[in-house]
Amino acid sequence: MMDWQRLGPRLRRFLAHRFADLLLIALLVLILFPIFWMFVSSFKTNQEILESRTVLPSRWQLRNYVDLWEQVNFGLYFRNSLIVCGTTMIVVTLLATFSGYALARFRFPGADAFGMAVLATQLIPGILFLLPLYQIFVFVKNRLGVPLIGTNLGAIILYIAFFLPLSLWILRSFFASIPRELEEAALIDGCTPFGAFWRVALPLAAPGIVATAIYVFLTAWDELLFAWVLNVKTIPVGIRLYVGQYVNRFDLMMAASVVVTLPVLITFFLMQRQMISGLTAGAVKE
Amino acid sequence: MATSTWRPARRNGLWQRIRKHRFAYLLTAPTALAMLGVHFIPTLLAFYMSFLRLNQFTLGRFLRAPFVGLANYALIFSSRNNALVAGINNAARNTLIYAVAVNVGTLGIGIVLALLLNRRFRGRGIARTLMLLPWVVPTYVVGMLWGMMWLRDRGIINTILVDWLHLLSQKPFWLIGRNTLWAIIIPTIWRQLPFNTIMLLSGLQMVPEDLYDASAIDGASAWQQFWYITLPLLKPVVAIVLLWGAIFTFFGYNIVIMMFGNGGGFPGEWGDLLMPAIQRQSFGYWMFGLGSAVSILMMLVMMLFVGIWYRVFRVSLIQE
Numbered sequence: 220m221m222d223w224q225r226l227g228p229r230l231r232r233f234l235a236h237r238f239a240d241l242l243l244i245a246l247l248v249l250i251l252f253p254i255f256w257m258f259v260s261s262f263k264t265n266q267e268i269l270e271s272r273t274v275l276p277s278r279w280q281l282r283n284y285v286d287l288w289e290q291v292n293f294g295l296y297f298r299n300s301l302i303v304c305g306t307t308m309i310v311v312t313l314l315a316t317f318s319g320y321a322l323a324r325f326r327f328p329g330a331d332a333f334g335m336a337v338l339a340t341q342l343i344p345g346i347l348f349l350l351p352l353y354q355i356f357v358f359v360k361n362r363l364g365v366p367l368i369g370t371n372l373g374a375i376i377l378y379i380a381f382f383l384p385l386s387l388w389i390l391r392s393f394f395a396s397i398p399r400e401l402e403e404a405a406l407i408d409g410c411t412p413f414g415a416f417w418r419v420a421l422p423l424a425a426p427g428i429v430a431t432a433i434y435v436f437l438t439a440w441d442e443l444l445f446a447w448v449l450n451v452k453t454i455p456v457g458i459r460l461y462v463g464q465y466v467n468r469f470d471l472m473m474a475a476s477v478v479v480t481l482p483v484l485i486t487f488f489l490m491q492r493q494m495i496s497g498l499t500a501g502a503v504k505e
Numbered sequence: 506m507a508t509s510t511w512r513p514a515r516r517n518g519l520w521q522r523i524r525k526h527r528f529a530y531l532l533t534a535p536t537a538l539a540m541l542g543v544h545f546i547p548t549l550l551a552f553y554m555s556f557l558r559l560n561q562f563t564l565g566r567f568l569r570a571p572f573v574g575l576a577n578y579a580l581i582f583s584s585r586n587n588a589l590v591a592g593i594n595n596a597a598r599n600t601l602i603y604a605v606a607v608n609v610g611t612l613g614i615g616i617v618l619a620l621l622l623n624r625r626f627r628g629r630g631i632a633r634t635l636m637l638l639p640w641v642v643p644t645y646v647v648g649m650l651w652g653m654m655w656l657r658d659r660g661i662i663n664t665i666l667v668d669w670l671h672l673l674s675q676k677p678f679w680l681i682g683r684n685t686l687w688a689i690i691i692p693t694i695w696r697q698l699p700f701n702t703i704m705l706l707s708g709l710q711m712v713p714e715d716l717y718d719a720s721a722i723d724g725a726s727a728w729q730q731f732w733y734i735t736l737p738l739l740k741p742v743v744a745i746v747l748l749w750g751a752i753f754t755f756f757g758y759n760i761v762i763m764m765f766g767n768g769g770g771f772p773g774e775w776g777d778l779l780m781p782a783i784q785r786q787s788f789g790y791w792m793f794g795l796g797s798a799v800s801i802l803m804m805l806v807m808m809l810f811v812g813i814w815y816r817v818f819r820v821s822l823i824q825e
Contacts, residue, residue, distance in 0.1 A: 235727075236624070243621040246614075247635055253695065254638055256661055257650050269659045318536035327526035328519060333533065340544045342807040344756050346783045347800035348547035350793050351554060354567050355547070380543030383536060412528045441643045443759045444780070448788055455645045455759075462649060463769035469653050472767065476646040483641045491634065499707045 257480070261473040268469045283474035291475070296457035303371050303446075303453055304439040307378040311386050312432045314379075316424075319390030320416055324399065334391075337384045345381065345444055352377065353448065367449075374451040378442065382435045389434065389497060393427030394420060430497025433490055437483060454479055551797045559794035570794070577798035589786060593799055595774050596782035603690055603778060604754040608747060610694040615701035615746070616739075620731075622702070623709045633706070640699035648763025651692040655679035655764075680765060685776035689761050696760065697753060701746045708742035709735065737821075744818035751810060755803070756780055779803055 226234070260268050261283055263276040287293070321327070322334055356367040367373035401423070402415040410418070421428075443455040450456075458479060462472050487494060523530070553568065555577055563570035580590055622633055642650070654662050656679075663676040679688045716734050725733070758780040765772045772781065779799065787796030815822075 236626075239621050239624065240626070242617075243632065246618055246621070247632065250639060250695070250698070251635060253650055253654065253692075254642065256654065257642075257646075260653070268653075314536045314539065317532040321529040321532035325526050325529035327529040328522055330529075333537065336545075337536075337540070340540065341752055342804055342811060343544065343548055344780060344783075344800050344803045344807075345758075346780055346787070346796065347551050347804060348544060350787060350797050350800065351547040351550035352543065353788075354564070354793070355550075358567065377543065380539050383539060384544075387536060416532075441645070441759070443645050443762070444784060448784065455643070458645065458649075459763065459768040462767040466767055466769075472649055472653065476642075476650055480642050480646055483643065484638075487637070487641045491637075495637075495703060499704055 257473055257476050260469065261477045263470060265468055265470040268473075283470045284478070287471055287474045287478065290471075291457060291461050293457075293478075296452055296454045299371055299452050300440060300454040303374045303378065303451065304436050306371075306375050307382060307439045308432050308436040310375075310379050311382050311435045312428060315383060315386035315390045315431060316421070316428055319387050320394050320420060320424075322387070322391045323394035324402075324420075337387055340384045349377075349445060349448060356449070369450040371451060373449050374446055374453065377445050377449070378439050381442075381445070382438055386431050386435055389431050390424070390427060393424050393431075397423045426493055426496065429490070430493040433486065433494055434497050437486070440483065552801055554794060555797035555801050557794045559792075559797070561791035564791055564793060573794075577794050578802070580795065581798060581802070589790070589792070589795070592777065593779070593782055593786070596777045596779045599686065599689075599775060599777055600755060600757075600779045602686060603693070603757070604751060606686075606690045607693045607697060607754045608750040610690070611697045611701045611750060612743065612746065614694070615698055615705050618698070618702045619705035619709055620735075622706055633703075636702060637699045639695050642696065644696060644759035645763045645768075647692050647696050648760040649767065651688070651695075651760075652680070652764040652767070655688050680776070681773065683775050685773050689764065689772070689776055689778075692764070693754065693757065693760055697750060701750070704742050704746050705739060708739045712738045740818065740821035744814070744822055748811070748814060751814075752807070755807060755810075758784070 259275055262279045262281070264280070264282070267273065267276060322330060353368070356373055359365050359367055365372075367376070397420060402419050405415040405419045406412070441455070442453075443459065445451075446453045446456045447459065458475050461475065462468075465471055550568070556572055556574055557563075557568070557570040558573045558576070559567075559570045580587070581593060583590065618636065622629065622636065639647075654660050657663060657676050660679070662679070666672045667674075667676050677684055679685070712735060717730055720730055720734060757778055761772050761776060761778050762768060762781050765776065771777070783796050783799050783803075786792050786799075
């Protein structure tokens with residue numbers, strides 16, 4: 220056993236850093252392995268996956284992706300997911316921008332109560348309002364003839380409400396970090412309050428708004444419970460129905476996993492900075 | 506007399522303040538309406554539904570179903586040999602263990618990882634990006650992927666542990682029995698780790714450098730610096746990370762539901778969580794009254810947690 224204290228301080232620092240490097244590499248290997256495994260498995264035959272003797276596929280074949288494309292009506296699920304997530308993203312971002320700005324800038328009577336109520340919604344388990352809403356949706360269908368179960372509209376209504384509170388809170392902190400002097404100057408120059416918001420504050424908050432929009436889209440992209448219960452044919456529901464049919468066809472499962480992860484991965488590489496700023500904005504003040 | 510002149514004046518003041526903030530109310534109104542319609546009214550309805558005998562026979566009557574008072578709640582806490590209730594009790598126990606284990610795990614590993622990434626070294630940006638990658642994997646994919654990796658005979662995890670590293674003599678079952686808890690905890694830690702790490706990292710980057718310099722002059726060891734400088738300053742971030750982690754785990758659904766039988770299977774006695782259990786019970790057997798009661802209890806437990814959370818972290822949250 221070497222005596223740590225007798226080593227020189229520079230050597231000690233050097234060793235500590237090399238140890239830290241090794242630890243970091245080990246952790247990164249553990250973190251990345253499942254993603255690597257998902258990727259390589261999607262190119263293997265099911266036989267090869269089940270034997271799990273080799274790490275890399277003996278032959279990189281695209282058969283799984285072709286099968287997936289032919290067996291699953293990906294066009295339908297993809298279109299539904301785009302419609303549901305896209306509409307939710309636009310409406311939520313718009314509403315959250317308005318109310319987030321109001322909460323950040325004006326101390327109007329009821330502002331604190333409103334802010335607290337918004338946060339309190341996060342403590343409600345989703346299933347709690349899904350139970351009455353499901354019955355309300357049935358009621359609406361029977362009485363008014365508007366189908367909300369099994370349609371994109373029903374999912375959009377639920378998603379808007381579900382993702383609104385947190386988006387509002389993220390955008391509030393973005394607006395709060397913008398100095399208000401610019402808007403005050405615009406008001407003095409004869410700008411209307413809406414003009415000050417629209418032409419001055421909004422452009423400055425654009426990165427935060429983009430971050431929030433991405434956050435909403437990706438969270439909606441990942442939502443399974445509501446879509447499943449309401450029988451909306453989005454991608455998560457399609458995947459669950461599909462893999463449920465083909466028990467133990469891990470080759471197809473992994474191809475499907477890669478296909479649905481890729482859009483998120485690409486978005487992440489393109490918008491990494493915005494996504495991280497959106498992530499940390501709600502919690503860490505500048 | 507004094508009060509009668511004072512009162513209208515005050516109301517007038519409030520009214521004027523409201524009028525003055527017309528623009529703010531206009532901006533908030535759509536959000537308030539949306540949340541009223543889809544959050545508050547349904548929550549109240551669910552609260553009422555939890556007092557109704559709302560099952561497949563009475564579902565059509567909705568709010569006119571027979572009022573049974575606290576019977577649904579009593580059923581949950583009864584020790585009667587009821588398969589439904591036993592399922593919910595198991596799920597509640599698992600959810601508690603799951604929430605604690607996942608949050609302790611992500612926080613502990615997250616702090617280590619954040620400290621490792623907070624050093625100056627070449628390739629730091631790349632390391633940070635790679636660390637974030639599990640976060641882009643959709644949660645339902647996490648469930649499927651790990652479900653495949655946990656397989657007993659053919660899963661890669663047992664292959665590594667037993668065939669390659671010889672750490673265990675026999676291949677354990679991960680998706681049956683008590684090990685199921687690990688099978689759902691570990692993937693969730695894996696998925697949640699990037700979020701915690703990036704938050705803690707941004708917290709670390711706000712610790713002023715000169716605090717470390719000053720304490721080093723005073724002869725503080727690296728451990729003392731971490732314990733007396735870094736950790737207290739990280740407290741606000743830890744608070745936020747714990748709160749989101751609690752919500753994410755307590756209301757967890759996707760990972761568990763997709764891990765067993767490709768999304769069609771039952772997670773079993775030691776793998777079921779409350780959200781999947783309530784969903785199965787409510788929409789599988791149309792037990793909406795019981796489902797509402799369990800959901801209300803979940804919300805109350807969450808409120809209790811936030812109350813304690815606020816007491817613990819109040820000081821550091823206000824300081825921030």
